[in-house]
Each structure stands twice: as C-alpha cells, then as structure tokens.
Amino acid sequence: MNRVNALRLxxxxxxLVTATGCHQxxxxxxxxxxxxxxxxxxxxxxxxxxxAVARVDVSATPARATAVxxxxxxxxxxxxQGLLRGLLSGAGTTVGARVLDATGAVLARVxxxxxxxxxxxxxxxxxxxxxxxxxAASTAPIIDAVVASRASVSPGAALKLRALARSADxxxxxxxxWRASSGTFADATAVDAEWTAPLRRGVVYLTLEVxxxxxxxxxxxxxxxxxxxxxxxxxxxxxxxxxxVLTELGASPVSQARVGAPVSLQAVGVDDDGDALTFAWTxxxxxxxxxxxxxxxxxxxxxxxxxxxxxxxxxxRVSDDFGAQRERSLDLCVTNPLPPSITDASQSEExxxxxxxxRLSATATxxxxxxxxxAWTTNAGLVGNAARAGASGSADWVALSCLPADAAxxxxxxxxxxxxxxxxxEFAVAWGDSLCGEHPPCAATLGDSAVVTLTADCTTEQxxxxxxxxxxxxxxxxxxxxxxxxRGFRGAVLSSLGTTAxxxxxxxxARGLSELVCDGGSARLRGILFEGASGSIVDSEVLDVNQKGxxxxxxxxxxxxxxxxxxxxxxxxxxxxxxxxxxxxKAGIVGTGKVELNAxxxxxxxxxxxxxxxxxxxxxxxxxxxxxxxxxxxxxAYSGVxxxxxxxxxxxxxxxxxxxxxxxxIFENTLxxxxxxxxxxxAEADGGPLPASTRLQVTRNTVTHAGPVTNGYPYQAGISDLxxxxxxxxxxxxxxxxxxxxxxxxxxxxxxxxxxxxxxxxLTPVREAPVGQCSEAVVVQSQDALGNLSALTAxxxxxxxxxxxxxxxxxxxxxxxxxxxxxxxxGWALTLTGAQQEATLYxxxxxxxxxxxxxxxxxxSGTQAHTVR
Numbered sequence: 001m002n003r004v005n006a007l008r009l010x011x012x013x014x015x016l017v018t019a020t021g022c023h024q025x026x027x028x029x030x031x032x033x034x035x036x037x038x039x040x041x042x043x044x045x046x047x048x049x050x051x052a053v054a055r056v057d058v059s060a061t062p063a064r065a066t067a068v069x070x071x072x073x074x075x076x077x078x079x080x081q082g083l084l085r086g087l088l089s090g091a092g093t094t095v096g097a098r099v100l101d102a103t104g105a106v107l108a109r110v111x112x113x114x115x116x117x118x119x120x121x122x123x124x125x126x127x128x129x130x131x132x133x134x135x136a137a138s139t140a141p142i143i144d145a146v147v148a149s150r151a152s153v154s155p156g157a158a159l160k161l162r163a164l165a166r167s168a169d170x171x172x173x174x175x176x177x178w179r180a181s182s183g184t185f186a187d188a189t190a191v192d193a194e195w196t197a198p199l200r201r202g203v204v205y206l207t208l209e210v211x212x213x214x215x216x217x218x219x220x221x222x223x224x225x226x227x228x229x230x231x232x233x234x235x236x237x238x239x240x241x242x243x244x245v246l247t248e249l250g251a252s253p254v255s256q257a258r259v260g261a262p263v264s265l266q267a268v269g270v271d272d273d274g275d276a277l278t279f280a281w282t283x284x285x286x287x288x289x290x291x292x293x294x295x296x297x298x299x300x301x302x303x304x305x306x307x308x309x310x311x312x313x314x315x316x317r318v319s320d321d322f323g324a325q326r327e328r329s330l331d332l333c334v335t336n337p338l339p340p341s342i343t344d345a346s347q348s349e350e351x352x353x354x355x356x357x358x359r360l361s362a363t364a365t366x367x368x369x370x371x372x373x374x375a376w377t378t379n380a381g382l383v384g385n386a387a388r389a390g391a392s393g394s395a396d397w398v399a400l401s402c403l404p405a406d407a408a409x410x411x412x413x414x415x416x417x418x419x420x421x422x423x424x425x426e427f428a429v430a431w432g433d434s435l436c437g438e439h440p441p442c443a444a445t446l447g448d449s450a451v452v453t454l455t456a457d458c459t460t461e462q463x464x465x466x467x468x469x470x471x472x473x474x475x476x477x478x479x480x481x482x483x484x485x486x487r488g489f490r491g492a493v494l495s496s497l498g499t500t501a502x503x504x505x506x507x508x509x510a511r512g513l514s515e516l517v518c519d520g521g522s523a524r525l526r527g528i529l530f531e532g533a534s535g536s537i538v539d540s541e542v543l544d545v546n547q548k549g550x551x552x553x554x555x556x557x558x559x560x561x562x563x564x565x566x567x568x569x570x571x572x573x574x575x576x577x578x579x580x581x582x583x584x585x586k587a588g589i590v591g592t593g594k595v596e597l598n599a600x601x602x603x604x605x606x607x608x609x610x611x612x613x614x615x616x617x618x619x620x621x622x623x624x625x626x627x628x629x630x631x632x633x634x635x636x637a638y639s640g641v642x643x644x645x646x647x648x649x650x651x652x653x654x655x656x657x658x659x660x661x662x663x664x665x666i667f668e669n670t671l672x673x674x675x676x677x678x679x680x681x682x683a684e685a686d687g688g689p690l691p692a693s694t695r696l697q698v699t700r701n702t703v704t705h706a707g708p709v710t711n712g713y714p715y716q717a718g719i720s721d722l723x724x725x726x727x728x729x730x731x732x733x734x735x736x737x738x739x740x741x742x743x744x745x746x747x748x749x750x751x752x753x754x755x756x757x758x759x760x761x762x763l764t765p766v767r768e769a770p771v772g773q774c775s776e777a778v779v780v781q782s783q784d785a786l787g788n789l790s791a792l793t794a795x796x797x798x799x800x801x802x803x804x805x806x807x808x809x810x811x812x813x814x815x816x817x818x819x820x821x822x823x824x825x826x827g828w829a830l831t832l833t834g835a836q837q838e839a840t841l842y843x844x845x846x847x848x849x850x851x852x853x854x855x856x857x858x859x860x861s862g863t864q865a866h867t868v869r
Contacts, residue, residue, distance in 0.1 A: 041236050141216065246270075340370075509541075526561045538575065581604045
C-alpha cells in the first residue's frame with residue numbers, strides 16, 4: 001500500500017473511532033436499540049482523473065438520529081470503501097458520498113435514500129458518484145447505487161438487493177438483468193431482486209446490467225462474502241463499466257451498391273467512460289473493406305448475392321478495453337447492373353453553317369429501368385438548349401461565326417443511369433462556312449432555354465449570328481469587330497438569323513475598320529442587325545461602328561438597324577429599349593421596311609458637325625411605323641453644303657422611291673444640337689406635299705439648338721415637315737440655332753410645307769369632365785385644308801359653347817381654372833401663338849350634359865363635342 005493510501009486508512013480509522021465514541025456517550029435509552037452499521041463502497045467514474053481525487057467523504061443519516069460521517073479509504077486494487085457504525089437500525093437511513101479534490105471542491109456526489117439497516121449486521125451500499133460539472137450527456141443508463149440487505153450472508157441464506165438507476169432521457173425506459181458467479185436469483189429482471197447464496201463459503205460476484213431503449217448498457221459488478229457470521233469488516237471489490245454505443249451508422253449511397261463500386265461507411269462510437277474503442281466490420285456478402293478496424297471506411301462488393309434486396313448485411317462491432325461491446329448492422333442492396341443503351345440517334349442536318357443550329361436527338365433504354373441522364377458535349381462550336389421527353393433527349397449544336405481550321409465538329413452524347421454506368425454516341429457535322437483567322441470563336445455557352453451567353457470579351461473578323469428563336473446575352477461583355485487580314489470587315493457585327501431574336505446586355509463595337517470600298521446590301525456595316533426578325537434589343541451599347549478612324553464617308557455604319565422587306569408577308573415588331581449608341585458612321589437607330597419599331601429611352605449621340613457624312617440619330621423609313629418615345633438624341637450635324645443631319649428622321653414617299661411611314665408616334669423625346677431636330681421628310685415624286693395624311697404625331701418633345709449655324713446647306717429647323725397632315729403640337733422648340741431671326745430663310749423653329757390656313761382643328765381627344773371640376777387640356781390649332789399646321793393671318797379666335805352643359809360653363813387658360821379667358825361677344829377670346837399656332841384652354845361646367853366648343857377666326861372654324869357628367 002502506498003503512502004497516500006496508508007494515510008487515508010489512518011484518517012478512516014480515526015473517523016470511525018470518533019463515530020463509535022459518540023455512540024458510546026448516547027443516553028442509556030438509545031443504547032437499548034441495537035447498533036446498526038453499513039459497509040459503503042464508492043465506485044468512481046473512470047472519466048474522473050484519479051490524481052484529482054483527494055478524498056471521498058460519506059455520510060449516513062438515520063431518519064431519527066444525527067448523521068454519521070466518515071472518509072473512505074482505497075487501495076490500488078480495491079475501490080474507496082469503509083464501515084460506518086453506531087447507526088440506528090431500521091428503515092429510512094440516507095447514505096451519500098462526496099468526492100473532493102485537494103481544495104475541498106466537490107468533484108462528484110451521490111445520495112441514496114431509504115436504506116434499511118439490519119440489527120447486528122452491516123448493510124452494503126455500493127455508490128456510484130456522478131460528476132458535478134460534466135458537460136457531456138450520458139448515453140448509457142446512470143446507475144446511482146445498489147443496496148444490499150447484508151454486506152455478508154450465510155451459506156444458503158437470501159440477500160435482498162435494490163437497484164437505483166435512471167436514464168438521462170426521462171422518456172426512455174430501463175430493463176434490468178442480475179447475474180451471480182454462484183447462487184441463484186428468484187427474478188433476475190426485477191429492480192428489487194432476491195439472491196440465494198450458495199452453500200459454499202467464499203467471495204461471490206454479483207453483476208447488475210441496466211439497458212435503455214437505445215440498447216446502451218451500464219454494468220456494475222461487486223463482491224459479497226458468504227460467511228457463517230460477521231463479515232462487516234471485510235473489503236469488497238467493485239467496478240463500473242458503460243458499454244460503448246454506436247450512435248450513428250450509415251452508408252452512402254444509402255441503400256444502393258454496385259459490384260465494383262465502393263460504398264462509403266460512417267459510424268460514430270461513444271463511450272461514457274472515455275475508454276478507447278476498437279471497431280470490427282464484417283459482411284454477409286463477398287467484398288473487401290478498405291479497413292475493417294476503422295469507424296469510417298469503404299466497402300466494395302465483388303459479387304452480387306443471389307438473394308433479392310436487401311441482400312448484404314454489414315455489421316460493425318465496437319468494444320472497449322473492459323470487454324464490453326455492441327453491434328449494429330445495415331443492409332445494402334448489391335446489384336451488378338448493365339449499362340444503358342442508345343437505341344436510336346438522328347440529327348436534323350449533316351452540314352452546318354454559322355448561326356444555323358443542328359438539332360440532335362437520341363433515344364435510350366436502361367436494362368434496370370433506372371432513370372437516365374443525358375449529357376451533351378462538343379469539341380467545337382456550342383451545344384445546349386437540351387430537352388427531355390421520356391426516354392428521348394435532344395439538343396442544339398451551333399457555331400456563331402467561324403470554326404478553327406483544324407476543328408472537325410464532333411458532338412458526344414453520354415447517357416448515364418442511376419448506377420453510374422453510361423453509354424456514348426458521337427455525331428459528326430460537316431462545317432461549310434467561315435474558318436477563323438487570327439481570332440478564335442467567341443467564348444460562350446448555349447443555355448437550356450435558348451440563350452447564348454458570352455462568357456468573356458470577344459474579338460471577331462466576321463458576323464456573329466444569333467440562331468433563330470435565341471436570346472443573345474452579352475452578360476456585360478464586349479463584342480469587337482476587326483478587319484480580317486487582307487480584307488475589310490463586311491456586314492453586321494451581330495445579326496439575327498431567322499424570324500425571332502433577342503439581344504441584351506452586350507457592348508458591340510468596331511476597332512480600326514478600313515474603308516476599302518463602300519459596301520452595299522447585306523455587306524454594309526451595322527452594329528446590331530435584325531433582318532426579318534421580331535424581338536428585342538435592350539440594355540446594350542453600340543459604339544464606334546465606323547470606318548477610317550471615324551471619318552468614313554460611306555453610307556453605312558449604322559448602330560442598330562431593324563429592317564424587313566417592303567413586300568414581306570408580315571410585320572416584324574422589335575423593342576429597342578434603354579440602349580446607348582455613339583460614334584456611328586451614318587445612323588444611330590434605323591427601322592426600315594415592313595417594321596413596327598418601339599424605340600424608347602435610348603441615348604443616341606452623333607458626335608457633332610462633320611463635313612464628310614450627314615448623320616441621323618433615329619430613322620424610320622420605307623413604310624416603317626412605331627413609337628419613338630423618351631429618347632435623347634444629340635449632335636447629328638453636317639457641315640457640308642448638300643444636305644442636313646437629323647435627330648429623328650421619318651423618310652418615305654415617291655420622292656425617295658420608298659413606301660410612306662404612317663401612324664408614327666414621336667413623343668417626349670429630347671433633341672439637342674441636331675441640324676434638324678425632327679424631320680418629317682415624306683413627299684411626292686416632285687418633292688411636293690402629300691395629298692393625304694400619314695397621321696404622324698409629334699407631341700411634347702423638347703427640341704433645342706444652342707447655335708451657331710453649322711450646317712452648310714444651310715438649313716436648320718427644330719421641326720421640319722414636308723407636309724402630310726401630321727399632328728405637330730405642344731413641342732418646346734428653343735435656342736438660337738433654330739431661331740428664325742438668327743439666319744432668316746435658313747433657321748426655323750417649326751417649318752411646315754402647307755397651304756393657307758383654312759380650318760381650326762381641335763388636336764386633343766374629346767374630354768369628359770365631372771361637374772364642378774376643371775377639364776383636361778383642350779388644344780386648338782390653325783391648319784390648312786389637309787390638316788397641316790398653317791398660321792392664320794390674324795391669330796385671334798373666338799370660342800363659343802353650346803349644349804345642355806353650356807349654361808354656367810367657363811373657359812380658362814390654366815389647369816386649375818382660375819384664369820378666365822376674356823369674353824368676346826357671346827363667347828371668349830383666344831389667341832393662337834408660337835410657331836405651332838395653337839392655344840390651350842380648359843373648361844369648368846356647373847351643369848351636366850353635352851358641351852360643344854366652336855372656334856372661329858379669320859374665316860376658319862372648327863368644333864369639338866365634350867361631355868360633362
């Protein structure tokens with residue numbers, strides 16, 4: 001025995017003597033009760049470091065007497081234990097233990113109530129103190145104590161045992177199992193058990209196993225002496241062990257396994273004692289473990305069992321160093337599947353050209369009926385826009401511009417089943433179009449929703465084509481056109497191919513293009529071209545689409561052009577929205593032919609006066625129609641002497657050999673420093689005005705020119721109209737560049753070819769106004785017989801009101817109806833002012849009904865019927 005243990009025994013002896021002495025001094029009436037005693041054995045958890053324990057104090061507190069305290073002793077081979085004497089016998093004694101460190105701090109404790117002490121014999125209490133600051137949750141059941149009615153028993157006598165155990169989870173139930181090295185139990189599964197000692201004297205080992213519903217087991221083993229008498233001073237052996245538990249066990253994939261394919265296995269073992277664990281894997285089917293002694297490993301089946309799934313059981317046994325072990329199993333479905341087969345394959349074309357997709361199709365089957373995945377890849381061009389329908393799949397292959405000279409396009413289809421097995425089929429395409437020069441094809445992807453997306457900036461020597469029905473998404477990247485070696489760039493930089501196309505988020509530009517010859521037709525330079533295609537061009541930029549370092553004089557170099565044949569069967573409709581177009585050679589945005597163009601919120605800049613070409617910002621011509629709304633168009637100016645540049649140009653008629661543009665709306669645009677802000681240039685063959693209206697509407701635009709006069713023709717006008725009975729109203733025209741007095745006969749605010757004023761026209765729609773409220777604006781303008789803007793000799797007009805609502809009606813100059821018009825006879829006086837020879841008024845009626853306004857002046861008149869409700 002070491003010195004520390006000897007010292008503990010000495011302290012124990014002193015404590016026991018003191019305790020005995022106290023009982024000897026008890027009153028005589030207490031001495032009549034036979035003295036009781038209890039042998040206490042404390043089994044400390046192995047998770048508690050031994051060198052941290054300084055002493056173990058115990059106490060026994062009878063129900064009707066003071067407590068008896070003592071410190072236990074221990075040895076290297078026996079647990080902490082000792083005998084407490086001088087206790088009142090009978091039921092109701094509470095026995096507890098505290099494990100203390102050198103500072104007196106409590107490391108662990110336990111308390112057992114209702115211990116019954118026999119007369120003249122020592123009871124046995126085996127205590128298991130619980131750590132006070134343990135953060136880890138218990139996996140195994142918690143055994144607090146076992147109470148035995150006697151510390152020793154005579155041969156053949158019965159010993160009563162009581163187990164005190166609990167689960168960390170209150171919802172779990174516990175089961176009990178008693179064993180003995182000899183002797184018998186009346187009921188080995190009872191919490192309160194009775195054991196009959198053997199007839200032979202000696203030490204007998206009793207074992208209590210407590211199991212929770214998760215299968216975790218705690219085992220307490222202790223010794224009992226079989227003697228003829230006494231035995232209270234004999235030492236007892238005791239030990240506690242928590243069997244390890246496998247808290248997790250899984251495989252990936254969860255249930256499927258294939259011959260030759262490894263299955264990942266994961267397990268987590270937990271031991272409440274902190275013991276080192278050992279693992280052992282076994283299987284019921286043929287195969288190999290990467291490691292059989294590791295919690296995490298891999299198993300590779302080598303033969304598929306003949307039995308149906310689940311046909312392979314993997315079992316993991318976990319053990320601690322004290323012989324306790326547990327097992328858990330999982331079942332795998334081991335198969336030896338066959339790969340899928342591609343039963344049919346086809347392609348829409350054997351030959352391919354730029355921008356024209358080849359549709360590839362295939363049908364596949366799987367012997368196991370597993371789901372299939374179709375994957376398409378290519379060594380050149382783009383493949384995508386994939387689709388699935390049952391066991392069939394299809395995809396598009398396309399090259400947008402050119403292919404490398406050494407590339408023979410091969411598209412590979414790989415069909416893979418759920419077991420990871422696959423089949424492949426190759427498709428070959430004969431390329432019959434441009435081969436790439438110094439620059440490779442654009443880096444792009446072909447999405448599964450008919451979208452081509454640039455993945456990097458790209459330089460091209462030839463047109464990049466948008467396949468029919470596709471969206472070209474620049475993703476913020478730049479597409480740059482350059483001359484091919486020994487020849488200039490010809491055609492559009494980015495062009496539709498088919499009847500539908502969309503463009504978004506791309507910057508299209510040209511760099512260093514030569515002007516070897518002025519190209520015509522399809523070879524003309526354009527930034528983005530839609531030809532015969534409906535769709536949209538949005539949120540993009542078109543910059544520097546010009547030749548000869550920006551000084552090219554060829555009638556090409558259009559930023560965005562939408563065109564359709566005049567004789568086309570259907571109208572193409574294109575949205576051109578929120579784009580920026582700058583430094584173009586001829587025009588910013590053009591719609592021509594059988595086109596309906598909606599140009600809105602674009603920024604178009606012509607760069608200022610130049611002597612070599614007349615630029616136009618936005619142009620509709622040869623029968624095009626649509627809306628030009630909210631655009632900002634600036635600096636389209638020509639300093640030469642033959643023509644003018646225009647901010648917005650509408651061109652058509654026999655004079656140009658083109659169809660007329662009709663029903664165009666030009667609304668709320670801002671135009672700055674253009675030779676002609678808005679140019680309605682449609683005329684008969686002789687250049688004269690049109691005989692019938694083309695219904696062009698030019699309203700609420702802001703048109704300015706800061707000067708000076710830079711056009712060498714010279715001619716500068718805010719709005720110019722060759723005549724077509726067009727609506728020109730409520731526009732704001734300003735600046736010295738358009739002032740008539742700046743250069744009389746050359747500068748104009750509004751210049752309309754028209755006959756003498758012959759009528760007064762109401763330009764705004766019929767109004768409906770509530771009783772007692774101000775109406776919306778009513779605009780009156782003087783016009784010639786066809787409806788062209790034309791000034792009266794005398795601008796004064798008289799307005800009269802008739803109808804059921806005319807009684808009590810008033811006419812006003814402001815929208816709040818506070819500035820009444822001056823009266824004139826039976827009506828009101830109005831003056832037509834400004835270059836557009838018009839006036840705005842509002843009416844306010846106190847009576848519901850019909851209201852007809854009639855304007856007369858200088859031999860002209862006009863009426864409009866309104867309603868007051």
